[in-house]
Amino acid sequence: MSRIAYLECTKCGAHLSPDQPRTICPNDGGVLYVRYDLENLKPHFNRAALAARPATMWRYAEVLPDAPPVSLGEGFTPMLPSREFPHAFIKDEGLNPTGSFKARGMSVAVTMAKAYGLKKLAAPSAGNAASALVAYAAAAGLEAYIFMPKDVPLANRVECESYGAHVTLVDGLISDCARMVAERKEKEGWFDVSTLKEPFRVEGKKTMGYEVAEQFDWKLPQGIIYPTGGGVGLLGMWKAFDEMEALGWIGSVRPRMFSVQASGCAPIVRAFEAGETTAAEFPDAHTCASGLRVPKAVGDFLMLKILRESKGGAVTVDDEEMIRVTREVGSTEGLFIAPEGAACFAALRKLLAAGKIAPEERVVIFNTGSGIKYLDCYEQ
Numbered sequence: 080m081s082r083i084a085y086l087e088c089t090k091c092g093a094h095l096s097p098d099q100p101r102t103i104c105p106n107d108g109g110v111l112y113v114r115y116d117l118e119n120l121k122p123h124f125n126r127a128a129l130a131a132r133p134a135t136m137w138r139y140a141e142v143l144p145d146a147p148p149v150s151l152g153e154g155f156t157p158m159l160p161s162r163e164f165p166h167a168f169i170k171d172e173g174l175n176p177t178g179s180f181k182a183r184g185m186s187v188a189v190t191m192a193k194a195y196g197l198k199k200l201a202a203p204s205a206g207n208a209a210s211a212l213v214a215y216a217a218a219a220g221l222e223a224y225i226f227m228p229k230d231v232p233l234a235n236r237v238e239c240e241s242y243g244a245h246v247t248l249v250d251g252l253i254s255d256c257a258r259m260v261a262e263r264k265e266k267e268g269w270f271d272v273s274t275l276k277e278p279f280r281v282e283g284k285k286t287m288g289y290e291v292a293e294q295f296d297w298k299l300p301q302g303i304i305y306p307t308g309g310g311v312g313l314l315g316m317w318k319a320f321d322e323m324e325a326l327g328w329i330g331s332v333r334p335r336m337f338s339v340q341a342s343g344c345a346p347i348v349r350a351f352e353a354g355e356t357t358a359a360e361f362p363d364a365h366t367c368a369s370g371l372r373v374p375k376a377v378g379d380f381l382m383l384k385i386l387r388e389s390k391g392g393a394v395t396v397d398d399e400e401m402i403r404v405t406r407e408v409g410s411t412e413g414l415f416i417a418p419e420g421a422a423c424f425a426a427l428r429k430l431l432a433a434g435k436i437a438p439e440e441r442v443v444i445f446n447t448g449s450g451i452k453y454l455d456c457y458e459q
């Protein structure tokens with residue numbers, strides 16, 4: 080792991096060695112970010128070197144951990160021009176292995192788990208993260224223990240079982256699943272790969288930021304509309320932008336970042352509007368967009384900081400609208416998208432109508448998964 084300089088706590092700034100498996104900062108529980116020696120890397124790693132590389136996220140190897148990748152071909156997903164909005168593009172993450180953007184984070188997390196010699200991985204998941212973890216664990220020859228709310232999309236449950244994982248259905252929310260993993264992990268010898276409780280899922284997700292830049296010939300868009308549950312992708316892209324600036328690949332201008340959440344679970348939107356720096360747990364969380372059913376996010380303070388620094392915003396969309404928009408996007412764009420992606424299309428309409436995004440601004444909408452994973456939600 081020579082490529083990683085150190086792990087850095089996002090709260091207290093402590094530097095930790097990457098030579099052993101880490102979860103969160105031992106001093107204050109802060110989220111840990113992986114840091115590379117970008118100054119030394121700069122003369123050896125340039126944009127032109129990428130052209131000849133495979134179309135996966137591992138093309139950015141120099142800014143990813145130096146371990147043999149556990150890869151199923153994730154990343155470098157299409158950037159499609161929208162047929163409805165002349166200046167919008169759709170980053171279609173539904174084409175990743177296991178049908179969602181979660182593949183990126185889990186590819187790196189499982190790569191590192193294997194490199195560290197870990198054998199048993201555990202995670203609470205609202206759906207697609209479980210599918211991804213289990214697939215990559217299977218590819219790496221590791222055991223996976225999944226705790227999912229019993230009302231997760233049918234596809235995710237069946238998929239996890241098909242990959243040979245140990246699946247426990249929980250009568251509760253994702254936060255209840257997380258508690259169960261936390262309570263049992265020590266006794267069972269599980270390594271917890273929960274969102275932002277291990278440092279490498281962010282590294283996988285950040286490759287979306289590199290791809291956005293590369294696919295637009297290193298000119299970042301003016302806005303990014305992103306569905307946020309745990310918010311790892313938002314954090315990861317922001318980290319990627321800073322790394323690319325340090326490498327001399329882009330300038331200091333950043334896209335405005337917009338967080339989209341479901342009306343039934345909108346802790347970040349609520350905190351953003353109230354001017355808070357952290358987000359209180361959202362009571363009675365409910366939405367069919369299982370990836371948005373995260374009532375309390377570990378990285379809330381980081382997300383809120385990015386939304387404000389970028390002069391972006393936060394938007395809610397209700398489930399009825401997500402389902403309606405999914406059908407409209409299907410018939411106009413030819414894409415069968417996840418409700419989380421539909422929420423972003425609906426958010427763009429709202430932001431355009433409110434004058435918060437100008438029609439001529441170039442924006443990227445993230446569709447984080449395939450609609451195939453949500454048949455039980457769409458069939459109602």
Ligand SMILES: [Zn+2]
Pocket residue numbers: 088089090091092093104105106107108109
């Ligand atoms: Zn710390």
